[in-house]
Amino acid sequence: MIHNGISLSQVMPGKQVKIISLAGGRGLHARLISMGLIPGSIIEVVNQGMTGPCVVAQNGCRLAIGRGVAHKIIVSDVL
DSSP states (O other): OSSEEEEEGGGOOOOOEOOOOOOOOHHHHHHHHHOOOOOEEEEEEEESSSSEEEEEEEETEEEEHHHHHHHHHEEEEEO
């Protein structure tokens, strides 16, 4: 499948992005959806270091996402 975006792990802090797809298996999809990270959602990257989790904000909540999971969340710029 060809995606028109980049992985969440490549987004700079302070930037808002839209989730366009989730790569991975059913278990990962279910976990991300239960956290409210679904395709079409707008999130803001709060913290993105070279190591450690990626911290995102959505609807007033902050979520820490492991680097491996962040690689599987495909996002695009908010238009």
